Amino acid sequence: MAKEQKSTSNAHTTGSKGLLKWIELLGNKLPHPFWMFVWITVFIIGLSAIAAFLGVSAVDPGTGVEVMAKNLISGEGLRRFLEEMVTNFAHFAPFGLVLVMLMGVSVAEKSGLLPIALRTMAFAVPRKVVLPVIFIIGACGNIGSDAGVVIVPPIAALIFMQMGLHPIAGLIAGYAGATAGFTANFFIAGTDVLLAGISTDVASRLDGSVEVSATANWYFMIASTLMLGIGGAFVASRFTIPGCKNLAIGEEGVQAFKDKPQLSPLERKGMVYAGWAALAIIAVVIALVAPANGPLRNQETGGVVPSPFLRGLVPILFFFFAIPGYVYGKVTGSIKKPDDLLKFMELGMKDLSGYIVLMLVVAQFINLFSWSRLDTILAINGAQFLEASGLTGPVMFTLFMMIVAFLNIFIGSGSAKWAIFAPIFIPMLAQLGYSPAFIQLMYRVGDSITNCVSPLYIYFPLLIGWVRKYDKDVGIGTILSLLVPYSVVLFVMWVIMLFVWYWLGLPIGVGEGIYL
Incomplete structure (x- = not known):
């Protein structure tokens, strides 16, 4: 631990000023995320004992059942921890998703396909368009659940490198787009179905x-x-890119091109063959999804949302990256034998070794917090506080979204929070004439915007690992200082847009308005 403290004290900083400077300085004094989660877990265990002793409870508005705090310092708590510690780690939902996804991406990257494709795209698209597109793709990535959080940041880092910008700026921008904009999308996603059901x-x-x-x-x-694309591009240009200039480049390096690099004949041939392989995969997926009775459609409803296609999007993306990457490698010679494919996937796992270690303690924290029922009690009390405030109109809307955003830092599951909030706020605001769809909309804004700045978010340790791949001395405070502008600016823009929508009385969805 002393070694870690030494490295954070010499951490590279962005040179931010004002509030961001203090966030960076204070955040960099935090210990390594592993130890941070250990101490937070210890705190939750102790707090659960105190809360259980004092009889802390809350009534679930949805079921009417009293939720009691559970003492984790008990025989039952000890038995459950020991029996389920390995299961918590092995079955931690994001764990498998990250591993599978990045093994496929590693093949495409290490074979040379991904850098070449992104380099070509970086010079084919104007820079003013690249930044908004990264955020739009990040937001739309939630159609595959958390796939966007896993795939967009490292690709954004590679795009930034090909543009002569610091890759950490790309990581931060991609992560912010995929997390702060998690609920936004051009398409109907699983989040829409899940929340609408509640x-x-x-x-x-x-x-x-x-x-x-x-x-x-x-x-x-x-x-x-679209708003997130514009706002995210503004923050990236105004804060992120300048802020990353003081950070070290790292062994990965940043290769700036003044002139458009030329593809060699072999690279061009590899791109063509890889393109055909990608088109073949797309054709197969379409053939399995497009027909009314397609095997990847919902076998009961015939719909696409939800469906095996969306639930299996990560394995599909694995093949979409791995197969063209392998084809490109065989054509260009970067893959000479089948075992080279395994080597590339192993290199991808090597980059994730720090994340894997962190997930051991993160998985325990999340499960212990849930076992204690403190997460549910915290959410219920927050909702009841807002209900008791007696506020109405835009002031209440803003406070509602701010409380949801605050609770989202501690409670990651959006559906779990909405199951608590919906029975309180839908009836309360329905009496004032507001539609359940509009109330759900306000909740989604608050539930999304603080994902990127929460150190407790399940993918935050993954971001730390990616960042330290380029600069091993970057501290948590530096990362947070780069992310805070996204959360603040995008939240303000989102609230303003919602109020404009509200005052104009525009429809918010198919057949849905603001009022009943």
Whole structure:
């Protein structure tokens, strides 16, 4: 631990000023994320014992059941921890997703396909367009659940390198787009279906004819995706790119091209063959999804949302990167024998070794926090505080989104929080004439915007690992100081857009308005 403290004290900084400077300085004094999660876990265990002793509880508004704090310092708590510690780690949902996804990406990257393709794209598209596109792709990545958080940041880093910019700036921009904009999308995603189901269940108790569809927020979310692209590009240009100039380059290096690099005949041939391989994969997927009775459609409803296609998007993306990467490697000679493919995947796992170690303690923290029921009690009390405030109109809307954003730092599951908030706020605001779809929309804004600045977010350790691949001395405070402008600026822009929508009375989705 002393060694870690020494490295953070000599951490490279961005040279930020004002509040961002203090965030950076204070954040860099934090210990390594592994130890940070260890101490937070110890705190939660102790707090659970105190809360259980004092009889802390809250009534779940959805079920009417009293939720009691559970003492983790007990025989039951000890037994459960020992019996489930390995299971918590092995079955931690993001763990497998990250490993599978990045093994496929590693093949495409190490074979040379991904750098060549991104370099070509970087020079084919104007820089003013590249930045918004990165954020739009990051936001739309949530159609595959968390796939966007895993795939967009490292690709954005490579794009930035090909543009002569610091790769850490690309990592930060890609991560912010995929997390702060998690709920926005051009398409209907699993989040729309999940939240709409909860909203419908609560709203139907008030009026059996009310149903919140998966398209209830679609129009607003399409506009939000464009807004995030513009706002994210502004923050990247104004804060992130200048802030990363003081950071070390690292062994990966930044290769700036004054002139467009020329592809060799072999590289061009490899790109063509890899392109055909990618098109073949796309054709196969379309053939499995497009027909009404396609095997990757929902076998009960025939729909695409939800469906095996969306749930299996990560394995599909694995093949989409790995197969063209292998074809490119065989054509160009970077892959000479089948075992080279395994070597590339192993190199990808080597880059993730720090993340794997961190997940051991992160998985325990999340499960212990859930076992203690403190997460549920915290969310219920936050909702009840807002209900008791007696505020209405835009002031209440803003406070509602701010409380959701604050709780989102500690409680990652959006559906779990909405299951608590919906039974309180849908009936309360329905009495004022607001539609359940609009209430759900406000919740989604607050639930999304602080993902990027939460050190407790399950993918934050992955971002740290990526950043330290380029500069091993970058501290947590530096990373947070680069992310905070995204959270603040995008939240302000999102709230302003929502109020404009509200004052103009525009439809927020298919057949849905702001009022009942």
